[in-house]
Amino acid sequence: xxxxxxxxLVKNYDETPAVRGIDLEIAxxxxxxxxxPSGCGKSTTLRMIAGLEDITAGDIRIGDDVVNDVxxxxxxxxxxxxxYALYPHMTVxxxxxxGLRLRKFPKDEIAVRVxxxxxxxxxxxxxxxxxxxxxxxxxQRVAMxxxxxxxxKVFLFDEPxxxxxxxxxxxxxxxxxxxxxxxxxxTVYVTHDQIEAMTLADRVVVMNDGRIEQVxxxxxxxxxxxxxxxxxxxGSPAMNFVPCTLEEVGGALRVRLDGDIAFPVPQDRTxxxxxxxxxxxLLFGLRPEHIMEQRPHLEANQHPFEVELDVTEPMGMETMVxxxxxxxxxxxxxNPNAGAQAGARMNLVADLANMxxxxxxSGLVL
Amino acid sequence: xxxxTATLPLKRPQSMKSSRRWALIWSYxxxxxxxxxxxxxxxxxxxxxxxxxxxISAVTNPWWVYYPTLENYTALLGSSTYMxxxxxxxxxxxxxxxxxxxxxxxxxxxxxxxxxxGSATLATGVFLTYLVPDTLLxxxxxxxxxxxxxxxxxxxxxxxxxxxxxxxxxTVPFATWILIAYFASIPKELDEAALIDGAGYIQMxxxxxxxxxxxxxxxxxxxxxxxxxxxxxxxxxFTTSADQLVLPVGIVTTLIKGDVYNWGQIMTxxxxxxxxxxxxxxxxxxxxxxxLTAGATKG
Numbered sequence: 001x002x003x004x005x006x007x008x009l010v011k012n013y014d015e016t017p018a019v020r021g022i023d024l025e026i027a028x029x030x031x032x033x034x035x036x037p038s039g040c041g042k043s044t045t046l047r048m049i050a051g052l053e054d055i056t057a058g059d060i061r062i063g064d065d066v067v068n069d070v071x072x073x074x075x076x077x078x079x080x081x082x083x084y085a086l087y088p089h090m091t092v093x094x095x096x097x098x099g100l101r102l103r104k105f106p107k108d109e110i111a112v113r114v115x116x117x118x119x120x121x122x123x124x125x126x127x128x129x130x131x132x133x134x135x136x137x138x139x140q141r142v143a144m145x146x147x148x149x150x151x152x153k154v155f156l157f158d159e160p161x162x163x164x165x166x167x168x169x170x171x172x173x174x175x176x177x178x179x180x181x182x183x184x185x186x187t188v189y190v191t192h193d194q195i196e197a198m199t200l201a202d203r204v205v206v207m208n209d210g211r212i213e214q215v216x217x218x219x220x221x222x223x224x225x226x227x228x229x230x231x232x233x234x235g236s237p238a239m240n241f242v243p244c245t246l247e248e249v250g251g252a253l254r255v256r257l258d259g260d261i262a263f264p265v266p267q268d269r270t271x272x273x274x275x276x277x278x279x280x281x282l283l284f285g286l287r288p289e290h291i292m293e294q295r296p297h298l299e300a301n302q303h304p305f306e307v308e309l310d311v312t313e314p315m316g317m318e319t320m321v322x323x324x325x326x327x328x329x330x331x332x333x334x335n336p337n338a339g340a341q342a343g344a345r346m347n348l349v350a351d352l353a354n355m356x357x358x359x360x361x362s363g364l365v366l
Numbered sequence: 367x368x369x370x371t372a373t374l375p376l377k378r379p380q381s382m383k384s385s386r387r388w389a390l391i392w393s394y395x396x397x398x399x400x401x402x403x404x405x406x407x408x409x410x411x412x413x414x415x416x417x418x419x420x421x422i423s424a425v426t427n428p429w430w431v432y433y434p435t436l437e438n439y440t441a442l443l444g445s446s447t448y449m450x451x452x453x454x455x456x457x458x459x460x461x462x463x464x465x466x467x468x469x470x471x472x473x474x475x476x477x478x479x480x481x482x483x484g485s486a487t488l489a490t491g492v493f494l495t496y497l498v499p500d501t502l503l504x505x506x507x508x509x510x511x512x513x514x515x516x517x518x519x520x521x522x523x524x525x526x527x528x529x530x531x532x533x534x535x536x537t538v539p540f541a542t543w544i545l546i547a548y549f550a551s552i553p554k555e556l557d558e559a560a561l562i563d564g565a566g567y568i569q570m571x572x573x574x575x576x577x578x579x580x581x582x583x584x585x586x587x588x589x590x591x592x593x594x595x596x597x598x599x600x601x602x603x604f605t606t607s608a609d610q611l612v613l614p615v616g617i618v619t620t621l622i623k624g625d626v627y628n629w630g631q632i633m634t635x636x637x638x639x640x641x642x643x644x645x646x647x648x649x650x651x652x653x654x655x656x657x658l659t660a661g662a663t664k665g
Binding site for chain 1: 553555556558559560561562563564565566569573574577578580
């Protein structure tokens with residue numbers, strides 16, 4: 001059993017706060033990804049869990065023990081670094097067994113553990129090589145192997161895929177997921193890549209400016225972001241935001257984007273939004289995938305509108321269209337056969353079941 | 367002016383191949399010049415060492431041996447005083463290397479990795495110590511030796527082993543400085559990985575830092591050995607009896623008698639004395655290759 005809990009965790013570098021009070025409960029065997037822009041405190045949080053940084057205030061518990069002042073080697077954790085950090089003078093076998101040898105494990109048990117880990121990672125034939133004879137992907141596997149053999153309570157990953165090229169990154173992402181399904185250890189994974197976060201995590205923790213913005217399953221974050229930051233950070237291309245006003249017409253609510261275009265708010269949100277009628281600084285948020293080409297039959301809450309396209313970007317399976325609404329650049333995803341052309345007018349459909357209303361002052365999704 | 371017409375006469379672009387050839391030619395010219403310049407003294411030593419004293423004083427071509435003889439070599443190698451100098455030098459140099467490494471490696475590790483209050487200042491201080499010319503230090507050292515005798519009764523003057531105490535003041539700062547730079551180039555994540563793997567500071571030093579920094583340690587070793595072996599001023603000042611002398615001082619003081627210079631043996635002695643550093647360098651050269659950290663991290 002190795003649940004991990006952070007309680008009001010704070011880290012200041014001199015006077016500069018890096019982490020401003022984090023509360024997080026991570027269940028046994030859970031895969032949690034900390035994601036956020038650089039400088040958001042995610043790596044610092046991970047390093048505090050590892051014991052590589054002192055904590056300024058708060059508590060870290062691994063299992064039932066408070067480990068605030070426990071040195072890294074006694075926390076029973078393993079970490080995979082961004083730049084692999086393999087010992088260059090040791091073979092792969094020696095690299096993987098180093099931790100066990102320091103802990104005076106019997107030789108035959110070390111051999112069994114290393115071979116098991118090597119088999120899981122498909123690096124059995126590399127065991128006698130030196131790190132410099134390995135490719136980036138192989139080094140990353142060895143770094144993971146070094147973590148696995150220790151059979152730790154918690155795995156920590158610090159942007160492990162950032163140094164790989166795009167293709168290999170996708171491959172290793174799947175690999176990490178596969179390994180976690182086999183090894184089933186509580187994992188904390190840090191990345192700045194929201195796609196990595198979404199694909200790997202049981203739960204994603206979005207961090208910004210030393211605080212947690214939102215914790216949730218990938219689908220939660222995607223469909224119900226709590227803040228504008230999360231809404232814009234999760235999803236690619238990012239969610240569109242248009243300044244709008246909320247008005248009431250005959251008991252129904254509408255968001256007015258500019259003089260011509262106003263969308264009806266879905267019935268089930270009327271209660272939720274009613275208090276914000278007439279408020280300034282409201283933003284209408286809609287993801288590109290919820291702006292489509294006109295279709296013969298509109299479903300509930302789908303609303304047509306017409307715009308002049310500025311730019312189109314054919315991607316093969318879809319075409320991205322860009323246009324301006326109320327001063328904001330908007331992106332939509334249409335069928336490549338829909339005949340989108342830059343400079344031409346086009347009929348589009350907004351799927352308002354997936355709309356968001358955001359208070360731009362507080363940054364909260366309403 | 368019409369667009370697209372160049373007004374300057376087009377110079378035929380020099381091909382990569384020919385510019386590379388010229389770069390190589392100039393490199394060789396200067397390398398040969400340097401090699402000739404620096405090899406002339408040792409070659410002169412070699413030639414002179416093979417001459418008898420008659421041929422040396424005769425007016426002949428100084429760059430040619432007409433009657434080669436090994437008499438200088440047999441005389442020196444058979445002389446117990448010369449062998450004593452050699453033994454003293456070898457003992458002093460190897461013990462100084464050992465002492466230097468035992469101080470420098472932990473010092474450099476502490477200064478580069480265990481961030482503590484004042485560690486950066488201390489690291490700079492170590493280097494500044496090295497910049498103090500040793501000629502300025504031997505009078506204060508004399509004074510210190512006198513105090514030591516006064517308060518402890520231990521006589522340090524005119525003992526070859528006293529040099530083992532003095533030389534590290536020259537070798538330790540520079541060796542530490544080299545090693546600080548080398549340790550600093552070892553990625554921080556390597557220590558962190560070792561920490562998490564369960565290593566303490568001592569294990570981190572012995573099992574990660576020393577093997578990884580071996581090229582740097584070898585460079586520092588070569589440096590310390592060369593300094594200790596070729597030191598002239600201090601042994602000249604602090605040792606006087608023939609049985610306490612080291613090689614460079616011994617050759618000069620015993621082979622020059624008044625105004626009689628035994629050139630043949632001086633040259634032979636110097637040549638033989640230059641051999642150990644050369645051998646050590648040749649032996650360690652195999653290890654003295656950079657890039658041992660390759661593969662630790664993404665390049």
